[in-house]
Amino acid sequence: MNTPHDPQHLEQLVDRVLRDQPLRKAPAGLATRVMAELAHRSSLPWWRKSFGHWPAAARIVFIAALLGVMAITLSLVSIATQTSLGTSAIAQATAPLGWLTNVLAISTFLQHLLTAIAQAVPPTYLYGATAFIIALYLLVFSVSAAAYRTLNFSR
Amino acid sequence: MRAYEDMVFTTAARLTGNDAQAEDISQQVFLKAYEHFAELTHSPTPGGWLKTVATNLSLNHLSRYRKRWRFFSELRPADSDDEPEFDVAGTDCVVENVGANLDRAAIEQALAQLPDQQRIPLVLFHFEDMPYDEIASRLQISLSKVKTDILRGRAALAKVFNAADFAFD
Numbered sequence: 001m002n003t004p005h006d007p008q009h010l011e012q013l014v015d016r017v018l019r020d021q022p023l024r025k026a027p028a029g030l031a032t033r034v035m036a037e038l039a040h041r042s043s044l045p046w047w048r049k050s051f052g053h054w055p056a057a058a059r060i061v062f063i064a065a066l067l068g069v070m071a072i073t074l075s076l077v078s079i080a081t082q083t084s085l086g087t088s089a090i091a092q093a094t095a096p097l098g099w100l101t102n103v104l105a106i107s108t109f110l111q112h113l114l115t116a117i118a119q120a121v122p123p124t125y126l127y128g129a130t131a132f133i134i135a136l137y138l139l140v141f142s143v144s145a146a147a148y149r150t151l152n153f154s155r
Numbered sequence: 156m157r158a159y160e161d162m163v164f165t166t167a168a169r170l171t172g173n174d175a176q177a178e179d180i181s182q183q184v185f186l187k188a189y190e191h192f193a194e195l196t197h198s199p200t201p202g203g204w205l206k207t208v209a210t211n212l213s214l215n216h217l218s219r220y221r222k223r224w225r226f227f228s229e230l231r232p233a234d235s236d237d238e239p240e241f242d243v244a245g246t247d248c249v250v251e252n253v254g255a256n257l258d259r260a261a262i263e264q265a266l267a268q269l270p271d272q273q274r275i276p277l278v279l280f281h282f283e284d285m286p287y288d289e290i291a292s293r294l295q296i297s298l299s300k301v302k303t304d305i306l307r308g309r310a311a312l313a314k315v316f317n318a319a320d321f322a323f324d
Contacts, residue, residue: 007306007309010306010309010310010313011309013313014281014309014312014313015281017262017312017316018262018266018281018282019281019282021259021262021263022259023161023162023165024161024164024165024168024169024263025161025164026160026161026163026164026165026178026181027164027174027178030160030164030178030181030182030185031157031160033178033182034182034185034186034189037182037186038186038189041186
């Protein structure tokens, strides 16, 4: 029963060898790196640290200011949508976003173009092209997977 | 910190199999320890806390990496075999008197060269005393895969010991 071919025996042997392993020596620079990082962190001003490290007073002021800004924004939007003055103000405010209209026009044109092509080209060609693209994708994917497995498991 | 740096580094290095990553993880462990300095100074087992954090951070690091490559690395249906099909015949010379003249550095190297899916459960089992079911739960793989991978890892290690002509007998 207790032969080298026995998995239980193998477990005991490997366990004994591994447990007898001494600790590895940490790199000499580890402590220096940690100290340098701690020094760097402590040298940062409080507003550049994470929110949890901010002074309590700063956190309270920040939250109050945030709530204030939200309340003012909501009030302004509410007023603007209810008055004609507000409507013109919105139009004026969104004028710098004219490029967005151009982007939308271009995307609409492309959509019409693709629809026209789809109607002009026989469906068989479209299906063929789609199948070709999928086949290429699968080929690249499987070559990548095979390369990864070959390189990874040949260690 | 000096008292525990070897232990923390060793834990991370054995799990990741990569010294540079282990050094980064060790740094994170000690930075976390600094953040919990007050509670650690009153803790009766700061070493245990550090080891747990090192293990958790290493596993987090590995799982982040593993998710990216999971599809590629786990294509084969290893879950299907409760009884592994490989044999441990190459371990014939691994008999009694193990440990007499072992090259410790070579063992660490052999461990590091095992594939992740064998090394990680093997290290958790033999060095961290983690039971099979907990390893399966932590690594989010089946119990049978854990057992199979550990067994394969042991066999691979034994063959490496054998090939390196260690004085096992």
